[in-house]
Amino acid sequence: MPTLSEVAQLAGVTAATVSNVLRHRGRVGAETRQRVLDAVKTLGYRPHLAARALAEGRAPTIALMVSSIDNPFYPEFALAVERAARESGHFVIVCNTNEDPATGRAYLDQIAGTLSEGVLVTNANLDFADLHKTEARGAPVVLCMWERPQEPPGLHCVAVDxxxxxxxxxxxxxxxxxxxxxxxxxxxxxxxxxxxxxxxxxxxxxxxxxxxxxxxxxxxxxxxxxxxxxxxxxxxxxxxxxxxxxxxxxxxxxxxxxxxxxxxxxxxxxxxxxxxxxxxxxxxxxxxxxxVRTAEAAELAVGLLRDLLAAAPDYEGAARTAPRVLVVPEPRLVVRGSTGVAPMRE
Amino acid sequence: MPTLSEVAQLAGVTAATVSNVLRHRGRVGAETRQRVLDAVKTLGYRPHLAARALAEGRAPTIALMVSSIDNPFYPEFALAVERAARESGHFVIVCNTNEDPATGRAYLDQIAGTLSEGVLVTNANLDFADLHKTEARGAPVVLCMWERPQEPPGLHCVAVDxxxxxxxxxxxxxxxxxxxxxxxxxxxxxxxxxxxxxxxxxxxxxxxxxxxxxxxxxxxxxxxxxxxxxxxxxxxxxxxxxxxxxxxxxxxxxxxxxxxxxxxxxxxxxxxxxxxxxxxxxxxxxxxxxxVRTAEAAELAVGLLRDLLAAAPDYEGAARTAPRVLVVPEPRLVVRGSTGVAPMRE
CATH class of the missing domain: 3.40.50.2300 (Response regulator)
Structure with a gap:
């Protein structure tokens, strides 16, 4: 796999110039620009997407922390999140904490703000302190399916009544x-x-x-x-x-x-x-x-995370935003075969 | 978040030297080394884990591509993969292709070899050409749950009879x-x-x-x-x-x-x-x-991927390895309440 330096060498420019051309940044003359693009083509250089995203302070993914992928709710929610995320071109990586705060912390340390741009947290048993730390590192966090809209958690959240x-x-x-x-x-x-x-x-x-x-x-x-x-x-x-x-x-x-x-x-x-x-x-x-309107909750959560990311172009502003609470439309009763009129008692 | 350059500036060294100190590489004098570590401490610099992993050609995660997270098999398999992966300190990110080859291709392009070190692919409907391309970029690929052990797919795989x-x-x-x-x-x-x-x-x-x-x-x-x-x-x-x-x-x-x-x-x-x-x-x-012994299949798949990664320290050797086929222990019948002796027919 050819490197950026090899492209720079072939084009007779610095690596920074190659980077500027590929990222449409800085001032680069038309002729130099063409030399770089030719070198990219000749060598078959493929910009290292993640590295580029990282260099720009943006990764194209969001992480979804789930507490137990074995519980069918979470895959359904993940699917809904993914549908919403793909609309803005985001990829979703699913991290399963197995209801273990230490595992959750490890994922947050490894992934939040580095491999992923922001984090959606379902009812994962995570310490709020860890989530605050993640925010402080510049990766917005949104709690999904918060259970008590009247008692906001001090973090951005999507709440269900x-x-x-x-x-x-x-x-x-x-x-x-x-x-x-x-x-x-x-x-x-x-x-x-x-x-x-x-x-x-x-x-x-x-x-x-x-x-x-x-x-x-x-x-x-x-x-x-x-x-x-x-x-x-x-x-x-x-x-x-x-x-x-x-x-x-x-x-x-x-x-x-x-x-x-x-x-x-x-x-x-x-x-x-x-x-x-x-x-x-x-x-x-x-x-x-x-x-409880899972799909709507997922859409609100992804939308909120997107807003937070957009408001924090320097990748560090999210934590400074006052926590926002979005409430999912009211749950609705779905009557099926498992309920009926109470039996007469003698 | 302080940057590597800021650490370098404070320590009065180049960014490359800071990087060498943090990665325990290159020759750096004891005094310079201490200056760098002091600067890291003073600024609260946190090495950008993913960037470092990328610089070293290694990321601490493996990706699991599933074709439909909505099908309960895949979350169960993901759980088993995760258990096996955590033994070697790998994190698992789950990518759901929704049975769409184009989505699978996009995930492979975005994630394989960049955000993740290697890729496990379940019965995802992916084009083999895309998987070969991923291998050629240096990210080992293991097909899990291949259905026909006698007809290997030309890719590393774990097969179930x-x-x-x-x-x-x-x-x-x-x-x-x-x-x-x-x-x-x-x-x-x-x-x-x-x-x-x-x-x-x-x-x-x-x-x-x-x-x-x-x-x-x-x-x-x-x-x-x-x-x-x-x-x-x-x-x-x-x-x-x-x-x-x-x-x-x-x-x-x-x-x-x-x-x-x-x-x-x-x-x-x-x-x-x-x-x-x-x-x-x-x-x-x-x-x-x-x-079909899902847990054993997951363990074999993770183990194989781990072997391939270990055999390819330069991150580009994996594709050169001849495809390996591991066969999961024979499936076994589990008799429960849904089968019984055939009814008598008049």
């Missing part, structure tokens, strides 16, 4: 006549899904119902986690006629638990999720859930 | 007494899944059965695709007692079609897939499939 999502699911179950509703929270109860559960409780309270701790289970955010939690709930209290899950994966697990316990969905048991991932649409019965 | 996988699925159905077996091929019949179907036909022939075209459907490699194809097969020939699908996603669709047609699995209909993705394990009934 997940409390409202929980409320919509809860209200739907209440309207169908359910009174004994179990809840599965796919994080620590005070954790990332807290707002979803709070919204669900809002809906119960609005209907004059209570939400006793006995009908609440915390579970891993997975099909298996939801399966185990739903079994526990239904075995402890067979009078439960509906299950609210704070995410689609545990809701899908609840469908399996119902099947194994011989309870037909939705005749004997209704189940709701939140997010609307593809497996929710493909389940049998398909899952009633609250769609 | 998918014909054997198809044969194992077919033999399993035959042993259960099935005689009228429908087949769903999740690619063009002559396409990427051809070897799988050929193995299935091998198994039928070995049992003295034929594989008429009337019991074969080509379908998109998705749940929906499998659903539609299975309905067609079962409506056209209600005597079919089993369905062989060349991939897990269409097999899952066949389970749904059976449910909608009122055929109980496995009492009335058996269904097999190939791969053993997570949704196969999570389906109800869980899917009988042929596991």
């Amino acid at each position: 997940f409390r409202r999502a929980g409320e919509l699911a809860g209200a739907h179950l209440v309207e169908l006549g359910h009174r004994r509703i179990g809840a599965i929270v796919g994080s620590k109860v005070s954790g990332i899904h807290a707002a979803r559960y709070a919204g669900f409780v809002d809906a119960l309270h609005a209907a004059g119902l209570d939400a006793p701790a006995a009908r609440l289970r915390q579970a891993p955010d997975s099909v298996q986690g939801g399966y185990a939690a739903a079994r526990e709930l239904l075995e402890a209290d067979p009078g439960i006629t509906a299950i609210f899950a704070s995410n689609d994966l545990p809701a899908l697990g609840a469908l399996h638990a119902a099947a194994d316990l011989g309870r037909e969905v939705p005749r004997d048991l209704s189940v709701t999720g939140i997010t609307d991932i593809k497996p929710a649409r493909e389940a049998r019965p398909a899952l009633t859930t609250v769609a | 998918f014909r054997r996988a198809g044969e194992l699925a077919g033999a399993h159905l035959v042993e259960l007494g099935h005689r009228r077996i429908g087949a769903i091929v999740g690619s063009k019949v002559s396409g990427i899944h051809a070897a799988r179907y050929a193995g299935f036909v091998d198994a039928l022939h070995a049992a003295g059965l034929d594989a008429p075209a009337a019991r074969l459907r080509q379908a998109p490699d998705s749940v929906q695709g499998g659903y539609a194809a299975a309905r067609e097969l079962l409506e056209a020939d209600p005597g079919i007692t089993a369905i062989f699908a060349s991939n897990d996603l269409p097999a899952l669709g066949a389970l749904h079609a059976a449910a909608d047609l009122g055929r109980e699995v496995p009492r009335d209909l058996s269904v097999t897939g190939i791969t053993d993705i997570k949704p196969a394990r999570e389906a109800r009934p869980a899917l009988t499939t042929v596991a």
Whole structure:
């Protein structure tokens, strides 16, 4: 692979002049310019794209940090991000942190501001201190899918009103006549899904119902986690006629638990999720859930990152911008086969 | 962010000297060296990691090109690749081509050999010419999950005996007494899944059965695709007692079609897939499939890429190595709830 220096030598100019010609910068006479272009052609020199992007303080990629590529939400979100990014010619590289802050930190150190121009962070379990450091190095950071629009994180973010999502699911179950509703929270109860559960409780309270701790289970955010939690709930209290899950994966697990316990969905048991991932649409019965508008969130996040990059042509201004919070359009209930009118109880 | 030039200026040396000190190269006197290190410390200079890696002809990342991040196989494979790569300190960036050769080409141009040291390519629909060009630029390329070990692609590859996988699925159905077996091929019949179907036909022939075209459907490699194809097969020939699908996603669709047609699995209909993705394990009934040892394939692929990188310290030798073909340990049948003894026919 010929080097810039070889091109310079052949053209009888300095490397800086070659660079100026290739980058359409500086003053270079027409004749010199032609000599450089001829040398480029003769040697088959291919400008080292990344090096050039780096020299210009710009790389054509943005990084998307995901916390668990194994969770189907993240590939779906990555796809949506990629669609949005390609509109402005950006490439997306996906970095999976496996829910490990140390891995996340390593990716940020290796990639942010160097291999990638900016960083989108989904609900990756990253230390905010690391994200602030990344910003301070000049790489804008946008948190995607922030769960509490009313409590901004002090970083640029795209927020989804997940409390409202929980409320919509809860209200739907209440309207169908359910009174004994179990809840599965796919994080620590005070954790990332807290707002979803709070919204669900809002809906119960609005209907004059209570939400006793006995009908609440915390579970891993997975099909298996939801399966185990739903079994526990239904075995402890067979009078439960509906299950609210704070995410689609545990809701899908609840469908399996119902099947194994011989309870037909939705005749004997209704189940709701939140997010609307593809497996929710493909389940049998398909899952009633609250769609959080993943594609819109991705578009807003990419747009915000693009704005921050444009506002920081010196590559170091982003951190100085006051954190911006964009809120995704309100979640909406998607009613499918997994919910129905509460069964009559004798 | 301070630059190398600023460090050089403060230390009263050339940028090249600063670079030599930071890279532990060239001859630099102890006093000069200390001046440079002091200047680095004073200014808080942070060597531009990617630039340094590029200058040294090495980047700490490998790229994984996937054809469709929306297909759950690819995130699972990405996770396995990442686990293997992290053992040698490599980072993995995932690039999604969306089954579009032009997108793949753009990623290769942007990333291979510049942002990433080497490239792993899954069944991405990439032109081999583009991959050869990438190799010629000095970035080793390893094809993962090549489907036909007996017909190497002229590129380094990790191959899975998918014909054997198809044969194992077919033999399993035959042993259960099935005689009228429908087949769903999740690619063009002559396409990427051809070897799988050929193995299935091998198994039928070995049992003295034929594989008429009337019991074969080509379908998109998705749940929906499998659903539609299975309905067609079962409506056209209600005597079919089993369905062989060349991939897990269409097999899952066949389970749904059976449910909608009122055929109980496995009492009335058996269904097999190939791969053993997570949704196969999570389906109800869980899917009988042929596991292609995704984790082992990922480990072999990363190991091969690592060998190629080690053998090409000048970053341009890789293309000169004769293509190597590593074969993944034989696929194995995983029997679950979706297959059973063929129903008695009157």
